[in-house]
Amino acid sequence: MGKVLILYHSQTGNTKEMAGLVAAGAKKVPGMEIKCLSIKEAKPEDLLWCDGIALGAPTHMGVAPWQVVQWWTKAVGKTWRHIDGKIGCAFSSAGGWGGGSEMTVQSLLKILMNFGVLVFGATDYTGKHTTLHYGTVAAGKPKTAREKEACRRLGRRLAEWVAVLHEGRKEQSPHQAKYKRFKHN
Amino acid sequence: MGKVLILYHSQTGNTKEMAGLVAAGAKKVPGMEIKCLSIKEAKPEDLLWCDGIALGAPTHMGVAPWQVVQWWTKAVGKTWRHIDGKIGCAFSSAGGWGGGSEMTVQSLLKILMNFGVLVFGATDYTGKHTTLHYGTVAAGKPKTAREKEACRRLGRRLAEWVAVLHEGRKEQSPHQAKYKRFKHN
Amino acid sequence: MGKVLILYHSQTGNTKEMAGLVAAGAKKVPGMEIKCLSIKEAKPEDLLWCDGIALGAPTHMGVAPWQVVQWWTKAVGKTWRHIDGKIGCAFSSAGGWGGGSEMTVQSLLKILMNFGVLVFGATDYTGKHTTLHYGTVAAGKPKTAREKEACRRLGRRLAEWVAVLHEGRKEQSPHQAKYKRFKHN
Amino acid sequence: MGKVLILYHSQTGNTKEMAGLVAAGAKKVPGMEIKCLSIKEAKPEDLLWCDGIALGAPTHMGVAPWQVVQWWTKAVGKTWRHIDGKIGCAFSSAGGWGGGSEMTVQSLLKILMNFGVLVFGATDYTGKHTTLHYGTVAAGKPKTAREKEACRRLGRRLAEWVAVLHEGRKEQSPHQAKYKRFKHN
Numbered sequence: 001m002g003k004v005l006i007l008y009h010s011q012t013g014n015t016k017e018m019a020g021l022v023a024a025g026a027k028k029v030p031g032m033e034i035k036c037l038s039i040k041e042a043k044p045e046d047l048l049w050c051d052g053i054a055l056g057a058p059t060h061m062g063v064a065p066w067q068v069v070q071w072w073t074k075a076v077g078k079t080w081r082h083i084d085g086k087i088g089c090a091f092s093s094a095g096g097w098g099g100g101s102e103m104t105v106q107s108l109l110k111i112l113m114n115f116g117v118l119v120f121g122a123t124d125y126t127g128k129h130t131t132l133h134y135g136t137v138a139a140g141k142p143k144t145a146r147e148k149e150a151c152r153r154l155g156r157r158l159a160e161w162v163a164v165l166h167e168g169r170k171e172q173s174p175h176q177a178k179y180k181r182f183k184h185n
Numbered sequence: 186m187g188k189v190l191i192l193y194h195s196q197t198g199n200t201k202e203m204a205g206l207v208a209a210g211a212k213k214v215p216g217m218e219i220k221c222l223s224i225k226e227a228k229p230e231d232l233l234w235c236d237g238i239a240l241g242a243p244t245h246m247g248v249a250p251w252q253v254v255q256w257w258t259k260a261v262g263k264t265w266r267h268i269d270g271k272i273g274c275a276f277s278s279a280g281g282w283g284g285g286s287e288m289t290v291q292s293l294l295k296i297l298m299n300f301g302v303l304v305f306g307a308t309d310y311t312g313k314h315t316t317l318h319y320g321t322v323a324a325g326k327p328k329t330a331r332e333k334e335a336c337r338r339l340g341r342r343l344a345e346w347v348a349v350l351h352e353g354r355k356e357q358s359p360h361q362a363k364y365k366r367f368k369h370n
Numbered sequence: 371m372g373k374v375l376i377l378y379h380s381q382t383g384n385t386k387e388m389a390g391l392v393a394a395g396a397k398k399v400p401g402m403e404i405k406c407l408s409i410k411e412a413k414p415e416d417l418l419w420c421d422g423i424a425l426g427a428p429t430h431m432g433v434a435p436w437q438v439v440q441w442w443t444k445a446v447g448k449t450w451r452h453i454d455g456k457i458g459c460a461f462s463s464a465g466g467w468g469g470g471s472e473m474t475v476q477s478l479l480k481i482l483m484n485f486g487v488l489v490f491g492a493t494d495y496t497g498k499h500t501t502l503h504y505g506t507v508a509a510g511k512p513k514t515a516r517e518k519e520a521c522r523r524l525g526r527r528l529a530e531w532v533a534v535l536h537e538g539r540k541e542q543s544p545h546q547a548k549y550k551r552f553k554h555n
Numbered sequence: 556m557g558k559v560l561i562l563y564h565s566q567t568g569n570t571k572e573m574a575g576l577v578a579a580g581a582k583k584v585p586g587m588e589i590k591c592l593s594i595k596e597a598k599p600e601d602l603l604w605c606d607g608i609a610l611g612a613p614t615h616m617g618v619a620p621w622q623v624v625q626w627w628t629k630a631v632g633k634t635w636r637h638i639d640g641k642i643g644c645a646f647s648s649a650g651g652w653g654g655g656s657e658m659t660v661q662s663l664l665k666i667l668m669n670f671g672v673l674v675f676g677a678t679d680y681t682g683k684h685t686t687l688h689y690g691t692v693a694a695g696k697p698k699t700a701r702e703k704e705a706c707r708r709l710g711r712r713l714a715e716w717v718a719v720l721h722e723g724r725k726e727q728s729p730h731q732a733k734y735k736r737f738k739h740n
Contacts, residue, residue: 062665066628067258069621081493081552084544085534087406095421096314098322098335102287105663106339106476110658114503116544118488118531119275129324134483137283139314150283158705161488164455165535174486182451189585198721247480251439257711258436269729270719288480291661295432295473299688301729303673303716308636320671346673349640352721359639359671378581432689433592466684468705499651505645507653509684520653555681 001161002029005050006036007066009057014093014141018141018151020143025155029172038068044075047050052162053117054155055108059092062100064107072111086118087161089154089165090135091105094108101137122157124174124181126150128156146183187347190235191221191340194242194253199278199326203336206241210340214357217344224252237271237272237347238302239340240293244277247285249292257296269301272346274339276321286322294320307342307359309366311335318347331368332370353361372399372532375420376406376525377439379427384511385465388521392424392461392551395525399542402529408510409437422457422532423487424525425478429462434477436515454486457531459524461482462504471507479505492527492544494551496520515554557584557717560605561591562708564612564623569648569696573706576697577609577646581709584727587714594622599734601631607642607717608672609710610663614647617655619662639671642716645710646691656692664690677712677729679736681705701738 004026008023012015016038023036037046047053057068090108094101109119127146136154138147163172174181189211195201196324222231232238240254275293279286294304306319312331321339323332348357348360361368374396380386386408393406407416417423427438439495460478464471481487491504497516508517535544544551559581565571571593578591590602602608612623645663649656664674676689682701691701691709718727729736 025540025634055335058549060626061627061669063619063624063662066621066624068619069616069624073621083409084493085531087488094526096310096316097282097324098287098320099316100287100665100669101673102285103291103319107662110504110655112654113489113491114377114493114616116490117458118535121483122487123454123486124485125281130362131281131284133289134480136210136281139282149238159256163456165488168538175452246439246442246484248434248439248477251436251443251456254431254436254439257431267730269678270716272673276536285480285484292433292477295470298674298676299431301675301678301680303642303720304668305671305673306668308639308669308671319665332603346640350673353723358567360637466686467652467694467702468653468657468678468690469686469688470657472653472655473661473689478659495592495651501651503654505653505656 001031001033001053001157002032003027003050004159004183005043005046005053007039010037010066011058014138015056015058017141018091018136018138019056019092021148021151022056024156025152026159029155029159029163039071044078046082047075047079048087051166052158054089054158055112056091057104057108058093059099059101059104064104064105079117084113086117086164087131087158088112088117088119089135089140089158091151093138093140097139100132105135105137120161122153124153125183126149127183169179186216186218187344188218188235189344189347190231192224192227192238192240194224194250196243199298200240200241200243202326203276203278203321203323204241205323206333206336207241208266210337211344213341214348215345224256226280229263230265232296235271236351237343239274239276239343240297242289242293243278244284244286244289247288249282249289253303261339264279266302271302272341272343272350273297273302273304274320276336276339278323281322287319289319290322305346307338309338310368311338312368371401371403372529372537373383373403374424377409377412377423377425379435381428383494384508385426385428386512388461388463388506389426391518391521392426392525394533395522396529397478397528400531409441412540414448417445417449417453420456421536424459424461424481426461427474427478429464429469429471429474433451433475434474434481447511450485457485457504457528457535458482458488458489459528461521461524462516463508465511472504475505476508478551490531491522494523495552495553496523501502556586556588557561557714558588558605559717560601560608562594562597562608562610564594565611566615566619569693570611570613572696572721573691573693574611575648576703576706577611577710580619580707581714582597583711583712583720594626602630602634602638605641606721607713608667609644609646609713610667611646612659612663613651614654614656614659617658618657635670641672642713642720643667643672643674644690644713646706648693648695652694657689660690660692675716679709680709680738681708682738689732
């Protein structure tokens with residue numbers, strides 16, 4: 001069984017809501033074990049446990065929130081040089097469009113890269129003007145169907161790559177996907 | 186008279202529309218001379234002419250489009266080490282939210298920084314879920330009133346900083362602004 | 371056989387020298403087919419051919435050079451949505467330390483991410499004060515033994531991840547490496 | 556009198572050493588009041604006090620350290636929307652070249668931009684292969700004369716821009732500099 005960790009920090013509940021949707025998306029790939037944990041619940045051992053990780057946080061000042069950076073700083077001792085080769089992605093909710101959500105996602109991805117994790121975005125569109133090319137972003141809560149699907153799609157893609165790359169289940173490749181990947185409206 | 190250059194590249198017309206709004210915003214500051222030029226029209230000398238520059242481009246692959254990078258590469262000889270201390274900002278239109286517009290703005294700002302330009306974003310909100318903390322972004326055309334205002338606000342702020350910092354007109358500081366800077370709905 | 375493409379652009383020969391070292395590193399993994407091509411030689415079909423790609427370019431203005439962005443822009447038609455799931459990394463030579471090489475590597479990685487490629491850095495140190503946490507960088511040519519090894523290590527890691535993740539050869543994991551990964555002097 | 560704040564966080568003493576050099580550089584501009592404070596000493600009021608700020612931190616995981624982000628998060632209430640238009644720059648010491656120092660500088664600049672601060676790098680070279688195009692970086696301590704000068708130059712430039720842009724002392728512009736700005740060896 002592939003193992004997927006959704007690790008998030010939330011202040012207002014918006015990022016938590018995204019995390020739940022990411023987890024729901026990951027569950028669409030059969031044979032996946034999923035954990036969805038806030039940084040208050042998660043332990044460094046959860047990083048060792050998983051094959052793939054989706055890291056989520058609210059956007060604050062365009063960088064990763066201090067609570068998230070602190071969590072990873074404390075996790076270094078038990079995990080750095082032990083999780084190279086796992087697969088990762090990121091998501092963030094901001095106060096508004098243009099408010100730094102893409103840049104926060106980039107900060108989260110840099111943390112993952114620093115640990116040797118392979119990170120990805122998705123070429124998919126989940127509806128008009130809605131994509132997740134470098135991770136999933138939202139202004140406030142994900143509200144429209146296409147914004148919610150962008151969260152689910154991120155989790156699904158993560159689970160797909162875990163299945164394909166860690167387990168050799170090539171039939172799970174998005175190139176074989178039966179669902180619509182490039183819906184523009 | 187302060188001098189403001191809006192320098193843009195547009196493929197579909199979306200970024201051009203943003204550029205026009207940025208220019209309109211800059212015009213709200215009295216005593217400003219404004220040029221709004223595409224990279225097909227602009228010359229390196231226009232960089233030397235201006236006190237402030239707003240650089241705009243469509244988002245493509247999350248980086249500055251090659252036409253824009255090429256324009257600046259060709260401009261190096263006449264302008265590098267001659268425009269340090271000017272003031273700059275950036276804007277971009279992407280195919281969708283999450284499509285890399287903030288990251289493209291970051292690439293544009295890095296080009297400006299490389300030339301010694303001081304770059305800024307704005308703390309302002311122009312409506313619910315709409316801000317320009319690191320520059321102005323849009324998915325497609327700016328459509329709502331608040332998205333259009335985020336373009337105008339960027340140009341206005343640029344002209345304000347030119348007035349305050351290059352001309353010593355402290356009364357133009359946004360801290361003295363009569364208009365509403367933090368409208369949330 | 372796993373397939374690794376080193377795709378580079380070079381102006382002064384520095385990045386070309388890095389590319390050669392990256393290729394030499396990739397060859398250390400048995401059963402790998404390697405192509406090392408400049409963007410003048412490479413075709414979009416080479417992207418379809420490979421399992422892993424190392425993308426290299428000189429640092430100019432802190433962003434990806436226009437020639438590289440142009441090459442990828444032209445490649446979009448034949449390759450976008452066809453290379454999701456491949457593995458990628460990046461390298462860059464700058465005029466000096468602090469000159470934007472890490473940021474150029476980030477721009478190159480964003481292009482790869484835009485195409486759905488999974489990107490990585492390495493936790494390894496190849497000597498005192500020399501690492502490749504987000505890709506390999508150099509000021510001018512790679513000169514010291516540890517700088518050259520940082521190039522080779524990037525290529526080797528790329529080939530290792532191709533072997534492990536695309537071919538299921540788990541014995542090639544860096545976690546099993548016989549060579550010294552964390553040499554500090 | 557112009558007012559310059561050097562605000563830093565240091566773990567090993569390396570960034571503290573950089574901070575001292577940045578302060579020494581700022582002092583070369585006449586008529587400048589300088590404060591050099593660690594985040595343990597500094598208060599939000601120090602942000603209100605200054606005209607220009609150099610923000611420094613060690614590189615850790617390629618992002619701004621949690622202690623720095625936490626400091627700014629706590630400062631938001633008293634300072635956000637009150638320091639727009641000040642001038643800023645950043646510096647960082649990493650464990651090694653390629654270790655994320657440029658990216659950490661970018662994270663620090665994003666925090667400043669979020670507060671409406673105008674940020675800059677310098678076109679200067681302080682010796683062969685040593686520049687500060689987006690801020691000053693070091694691997695470990697700044698060791699060579701040119702690396703130390705890159706720290707001083709950042710502080711000097713900050714004080715120069717404060718003098719020119721906030722005080723109208725145009726004779727302090729780097730375009731009028733008597734010192735050598737582009738020494739290549």
